[in-house]
Amino acid sequence: MASAQDPTSQTPSSRLEETLSTSARVEELSDSDYEEMETLTRHEEANQAYLKSITSPIEDLLDTASSEVQDETLRAVMPFLIGNPNDFDLNSYGLPTLQREKHVKFLKQSLGPFPPQFAAMDASRPWVVYWCMQGLTALGQDISEYSDRVVSTFSSAQHPEGGFGGGHGQLPHLAATYAAILSLVIVGTEEAYASINRQTMYSYLGRMKQVDGGFTMSPNGEEDIRGAFCALVALSLLNLPLELPPDAPARQHGLTSFLDNLGEWVSRCQTYEGGISAAPGNEAHGAYAFCGLGCLSIMGPPKDTINKWLDVPALINWLNSRQSCPEGGFHGRGNKLVDGCYSHWVGGCWALVEAAAGKGIWNRAALGRYILSAAQFKKGGLVDKPGKRPDAYHTCYNLAGLSWAQYDWKYEKSEGERGELDAPYHWQLDGEYTEDVVWDNGDMVNRVHPVFVVPFGKAESCRKWFEEQTWSSKGTG
Amino acid sequence: MPQKFYHDDPEWADIEPIAQDDGPHPLAAIAYTDEYSEAMGYLRAAMAKNEFSERVLGLTEHIIGLNAAHYTVWLYRAKTLETLNADLKQEIAWLNPTALSHLKNYQIWHHRQTIIEKLGSPEGESDFISTMLEQDTKNYHVWSYRQWLVQRFGLYTEEELNWTESMIEEDVRNNSAWNHRWFLVFGVPRDGREVDEYTVQREIAYVQEAIRKAPQNQSPWNYLRGIFKQTKRSTEDLKTFALEFANVNKPDDIFSSHALDVLADIYAEEQKKDEAKKALDLLATKFDPIRANYWNYRKVLLDQPEVAA
Ligand SMILES: [Zn+2]
Numbered sequence: 214m215a216s217a218q219d220p221t222s223q224t225p226s227s228r229l230e231e232t233l234s235t236s237a238r239v240e241e242l243s244d245s246d247y248e249e250m251e252t253l254t255r256h257e258e259a260n261q262a263y264l265k266s267i268t269s270p271i272e273d274l275l276d277t278a279s280s281e282v283q284d285e286t287l288r289a290v291m292p293f294l295i296g297n298p299n300d301f302d303l304n305s306y307g308l309p310t311l312q313r314e315k316h317v318k319f320l321k322q323s324l325g326p327f328p329p330q331f332a333a334m335d336a337s338r339p340w341v342v343y344w345c346m347q348g349l350t351a352l353g354q355d356i357s358e359y360s361d362r363v364v365s366t367f368s369s370a371q372h373p374e375g376g377f378g379g380g381h382g383q384l385p386h387l388a389a390t391y392a393a394i395l396s397l398v399i400v401g402t403e404e405a406y407a408s409i410n411r412q413t414m415y416s417y418l419g420r421m422k423q424v425d426g427g428f429t430m431s432p433n434g435e436e437d438i439r440g441a442f443c444a445l446v447a448l449s450l451l452n453l454p455l456e457l458p459p460d461a462p463a464r465q466h467g468l469t470s471f472l473d474n475l476g477e478w479v480s481r482c483q484t485y486e487g488g489i490s491a492a493p494g495n496e497a498h499g500a501y502a503f504c505g506l507g508c509l510s511i512m513g514p515p516k517d518t519i520n521k522w523l524d525v526p527a528l529i530n531w532l533n534s535r536q537s538c539p540e541g542g543f544h545g546r547g548n549k550l551v552d553g554c555y556s557h558w559v560g561g562c563w564a565l566v567e568a569a570a571g572k573g574i575w576n577r578a579a580l581g582r583y584i585l586s587a588a589q590f591k592k593g594g595l596v597d598k599p600g601k602r603p604d605a606y607h608t609c610y611n612l613a614g615l616s617w618a619q620y621d622w623k624y625e626k627s628e629g630e631r632g633e634l635d636a637p638y639h640w641q642l643d644g645e646y647t648e649d650v651v652w653d654n655g656d657m658v659n660r661v662h663p664v665f666v667v668p669f670g671k672a673e674s675c676r677k678w679f680e681e682q683t684w685s686s687k688g689t690g
Numbered sequence: 691m692p693q694k695f696y697h698d699d700p701e702w703a704d705i706e707p708i709a710q711d712d713g714p715h716p717l718a719a720i721a722y723t724d725e726y727s728e729a730m731g732y733l734r735a736a737m738a739k740n741e742f743s744e745r746v747l748g749l750t751e752h753i754i755g756l757n758a759a760h761y762t763v764w765l766y767r768a769k770t771l772e773t774l775n776a777d778l779k780q781e782i783a784w785l786n787p788t789a790l791s792h793l794k795n796y797q798i799w800h801h802r803q804t805i806i807e808k809l810g811s812p813e814g815e816s817d818f819i820s821t822m823l824e825q826d827t828k829n830y831h832v833w834s835y836r837q838w839l840v841q842r843f844g845l846y847t848e849e850e851l852n853w854t855e856s857m858i859e860e861d862v863r864n865n866s867a868w869n870h871r872w873f874l875v876f877g878v879p880r881d882g883r884e885v886d887e888y889t890v891q892r893e894i895a896y897v898q899e900a901i902r903k904a905p906q907n908q909s910p911w912n913y914l915r916g917i918f919k920q921t922k923r924s925t926e927d928l929k930t931f932a933l934e935f936a937n938v939n940k941p942d943d944i945f946s947s948h949a950l951d952v953l954a955d956i957y958a959e960e961q962k963k964d965e966a967k968k969a970l971d972l973l974a975t976k977f978d979p980i981r982a983n984y985w986n987y988r989k990v991l992l993d994q995p996e997v998a999a
Contacts, residue, residue, distance in 0.1 A: 267980040271945050273904035278827065279863035326719040332726050332757045334718070341718040365713035381710050382734035383762040433765060435800040485872050485916030491830070494837045494877050496869040498830065529984070530951070534908060538980040547865030547909050549828065574987040576980055 256307030260295045264539045279548045286550045289599045290540050293587040304653040308585045311656040315593030320348045323605040336379030339392035344609035346399045350668045351612040351658045360400045364408050367393045375417025386431045391443035398675045399667050406678050415453050418444050419461030426474025437491040438482050442504035445511040449634035452679035479505050480522040487527030499545035500558040506565040510664050513636050514626050519569035535559045541579030552597045553588040553607045556614020564663035568624035577618040578649045584615050616661040637664040693725045696732045707731030726756050742773035764797040768804050778809045799831045812843040828866045837873050862900050865909045905935045905946035929956045938968040947977040963992050
């Protein structure tokens with residue numbers, strides 16, 4: 214597919230002609246892949262017609278490393294968007310049904326135990342537990358059989374000076390803290406809540422706050438937007454005071470609140486492309502976009518905070534551009550490849566953005582197609598893209614993505630303050646999405662909280678429980 | 691690599707290792723090798739007594755070899771190096787091959803940043819980063835580290851710009867390279883100075899040439915739109931350029947959806963709603979139908995006075 218001549222030497226219209234004549238790259242690929250097949254089934258024909266209907270006739274001829282890996286990706290994905298190479302049962306739209314039982318089995322196996330070569334995961338065990346718990350509940354599983362084990366697994370990962378680490382003896386880290394708290398929120402028992410040491414957590418979060426407004430992930434660790442999001446998740450769910458602890462280093466520079474300079478800092482992470490980066494100056498990236506929007510949606514109602522701190526039209530344009538065509542799934546950055554985990558990282562941005570800017574601005578059906586057709590692994594679990602192995606991470610976030618496609622949310626600030634950082638407790642289900650769906654009832658996953666990414670209702674229960682506890686922190690009054 | 695143990699090492703005879711306590715029936719448990727398990731036991735013990743010593747450096751090096759994604763070990767190593775006033779150049783020499791074999795690792799880059807910050811010199815770093823990017827031209831951590839390096843040492847140089855340009859030449863779709871160029875030229879306002887007109891013109895010419903190579907490549911379009919937005923200049927030139935690739939009245943002569951997107955914005959700004967609608971309709975129905983909902987949403991916004999104003 215290389216074009217030898219210099220395309221800049223041509224007039225636009227002659228180039229267009231050439232573009233159009235060779236633009237059916239997608240169809241060519243799919244045709245050749247299916248040459249040996251005698252007839253297309255009714256479903257395959259329908260899928261091909263759909264793909265044709267959403268594919269733009271424009272395609273550049275210039276080949277670069279990026280277009281080569283994109284072509285390779287299409288070669289891997291197309292057979293799954295058209296046919297059914299896994300031989301799954303088909304739903305009434307001709308797409309593979311959600312392989313619920315297989316995914317449940319996969320996630321249960323993903324809870325370990327693991328052989329020695331998994332040592333590289335030693336610092337990420339809280340994540341594994343969270344992905345499995347969230348994934349299982351999304352599939353409608355009762356996870357109470359794991360309650361005690363979740364609590365005991367994390368009790369040794371809690372650091373004496375506050376926060377959670379990856380395991381016993383590891384330093385506290387905001388990512389581990391985030392994953393541990395969310396796992397305990399999903400368990401949702403009094404034992405789970407009570408196992409978190411709020412006092413030391415408060416002091417640890419105070420040590421992570423930086424003068425420029427952001428948060429580091431660990432003591433002397435990197436400062437990025439994950440830190441800001443994870444810290445606010447902890448502050449809000451545990452109903453901690455917004456006032457910085459007396460020993461927080463940022464106090465020496467005049468800061469008094471966890472929110473000081475935070476909006477400004479998140480704002481500095483929005484790039485010229487409209488997306489949000491890990492830290493000011495870095496490249497816009499889907500996962501960091503979710504963290505940034507999540508952070509703002511905890512600071513206040515999204516309509517207020519997102520509009521106040523971000524250029525929303527630029528953000529929406531950038532988010533929309535992340536949907537790969539014709540794959541339908543999302544990628545994380547410009548000219549990168551579709552990947553199932555962005556079903557959540559980008560897909561999850563929409564509920565928050567729609568609460569700030571109006572509804573109906575993205576393509577849910579195309580995402581649903583990618584997840585059902587291309588992201589389900591034959592033996593269970595979900596994947597980045599066809600050809601990759603499943604893991605708990607991609608399983609959890611593909612399923613969350615399916616939930617973003619299937620449900621509509623609305624944000625309603627009701628009367629009566631619930632205290633500090635109570636903004637994320639005003640979300641309500643606005644029904645199921647029904648317009649151009651490609652899933653049946655049997656393919657529905659459970660509702661997921663738009664900010665906390667836990668089963669809807671669980672965050673509210675947690676916050677309520679902590680609101681009823683008396684807060685005492687030595688020296689903070 | 692031969693295994694290494696500590697229980698029979700006289701140098702560690704004074705240390706009672708702390709076994710990992712995971713409670714009963716832990717989830718996501720790992721059947722560690724004896725070697726890893728023991729090394730971690732000695733590290734926990736060393737950390738519990740706040741020991742920062744040469745032997746701790748050796749121990750952390752050992753564990754990183756077994757599990758480079760262990761942030762605790764990296765952080766404790768950094769603190770040990772600091773306490774011992776260790777030779778940091780030697781540390782960088784050790785880090786280089788380690789980084790090459792762990793491309794996607796977060797911790798290694800933060801560690802490097804800590805060390806280079808203390809060393810106070812970026813010497814050799816640009817070359818090393820370039821080697822890393824040859825392996826993975828869009829590695830987020832490596833680009834982010836390079837941005838830190840530029841900012842920390844003020845490397846807003848001709849040389850840096852030329853290198854970035856060579857990355858773009860190699861793959862005009864490398865969005866990370868475009869972002870780095872933006873960072874160098876327009877990114878962090880330095881001394882509150884505006885970017886001078888000569889530079890802005892140079893950038894516009896450069897990016898336009900890049901778009902002509904592949905008009906459906908969004909990376910340079912975003913860059914171009916970014917320039918007009920940041921410098922608040924009249925969009926007249928942008929419109930003229932976009933019209934090279936799309937004319938809403940010649941729907942058969944369109945070969946960049948991004949040009950249509952730009953035109954839709956400019957027409958909206960100029961209160962030419964019908965023209966804007968034509969552009970958005972072309973996008974929704976033919977040139978970018980997967981995003982039809984979005985283009986239709988933009989059409990609705992056209993009729994909302996506060997947005998059009
Ligand atoms: Zn992924």
